[in-house]
Amino acid sequence: MQIMKKILPVILLSLISCLGYAKTPALNYEQFGNLPMIQYPSVSPNGEHIAAIYNAPDGPSIVISAFGSAEVSTIVQLKKSQDRIEGISWVNSTRLLITASYSESIGNKRFRRDRIFSVDTDGTDLVELKTKMPPSAASWEKRRAASLSVVSLLKDDKKHVLLQTYDYRDEVQAVYKVNVYENDFDKLFVNKFNVHTWITNDKGQVLFGYGTEKSKKVTDVNTIWHRKNEQSEWELLHKQKAYSGETFTPVMVENDKLLVLTDYKTRRQALWSYDIQAGKFIEKLYGHDKYDIADVIYNPDRSRVIGVYYYDDYLRQHFFQNEDNNIALLVKNSFKGYQATVYSRSEDKTKMLVYATKDNSPQKFFWLDIKNKKGGLWFSTYPFLEGQPMPNVLPITFNADDGEEITGYLTLPVTADNNKKPPLVVWPHGGPIGIRDYQTFDPYVQFFASQGYAVLQVNYRGSGGFGTNFQASGHHEWGKRMQQDVYNGFDWLKSKNLVNTDKTCFAGYSYGGYAALTAAFQKPEQYSCVVSIAGISDLLTLAEKDYRWQGNLRAHIVNTIGDPTDESIAGELERLSATNNMDKIKAPILLMHGRYDTQVRVEQSADFYDKAKSAGLDVDYVEFKYGTHYLDEADNRLEAFKQLSEFLEEHLK
16 A cells, blocks of 8 residues: 555546536446446544545545545555455544455465555555564464454544454454554453454443354354453353354444344344343344344444444435434435435534435435535546436336245336347346345446346345345255246246347356356256356355355355255255256356455356366356456456457347
């Protein structure tokens, strides 16, 4: 990471200086293949500045602007292609924390390692916050655990934060009080309990720990630790086997109670208060009768939970105080035609950034100064797509062949000839567990539509947000029920006679790539082409590679995909893998994968390509040298869209 002091050119800002945009030439992959220009903006505590991630062509950077100004300056920049900025936080109104990460190969598998920097808002005094790694700590197990994460911003201490990282002496996660100016680490206590997640109260006191049972054997038993205050001894209160009983995600200790996101009683994620000592849920603070609560909303210094948010088709917020709900209502009503929510604000709540989105226009950030009754557009995430006619994303509902109601979205191109039905791209989401599609603007979906293709998205069983029962109905259903839901969506759309289903490409990302390759051998006559981006071709190998990691990751594999050590299950995983069904595949295939992918090993695509070529299949493979799972490097993302454009042009038109 290097310090930069130059002022960014303002030419991009001139494109979006008002809501009347100048139209750009006809859209192609070059406009859609850009990374979001601005990400994760945050208003300083005093409301004087906005900090954000800026995705420049030569690498990600952190920019600062005066609140209400469209002029920004770069204060730090990471190395192109090798680093990623994960987030930013304010320690105080002149000091920032920056969380960055890089991909590292450990034990023949890639992991993302987090690093944390602190810097002044003028770009000076850049410090990396890190402990010293002894030579004996070079083993992959220890290096894998050595990422840092923020435990508390310590609202009453503007020089220190609490960070969690691996302690090489205790061989567990320890909490340190860290001076953000001097990189001085002070360990607070010894972790004897194999805790991996530490939780504080509003004063930054570490009073709760969530971990895994300490055992010489492989264990997936979660443990809950608590102490009444910083002078008390830690007590083991409760144990629970992973994937049994209700879900349990601790959020914060508040008034001697724990705030927890859980599906207790309702089988939908809700926010509850929890009596730590008694091990009992007390009161549901907020839940929705149809959708899961996605997460909580914190106040600016993250010392207090002030609300929750969930998704129906769009992001929705609920605050616990009337004042906050009144502000949210004001924001919602001030941006007609948009779904608008409060994104970040100052401590006194008078200056804020608003996140405004709709299905056929890029997301935008507006600034609002409530006290002075001023506001304006700050940035569009995709300025080169502004002012272009783009289609609406239409919610759909259909019944699967077993009667289950399935939701999704259909996007029809605005350029469609009424006398000619458009070709179709089937585009299931990744994940699969816990992820879903939304009605909001998606550059991939709008890119497909801009090229004249209809797009079908299906929230198949296993998708998140619709309750535990719906999500759990996707467990052990890779290539089966989850796949069938997408096929049923295709059949439903075919019955509507809106698109040319004889010209269909099944394309997907990550799990969506698995679904695409699976469709290639399960429905060889149905699809004109197949695209797998960072996808899975060998389900058994995926399960075996991740099964070797002990604890909850192993439990996740066993409970959602299947136990690869069970001979009958292993055989089924083999049968549900494209790599073992080459003789059935007929459609041309495009594979894309990044070498630095930390979620799906690049060999999933590389090995499939070699085997497919040997089998004489029509297959192309693009491998990106520094590519991550999300291809979130400017050149890689642009090349991926270029490859998509050319492949679809060849096989659908």
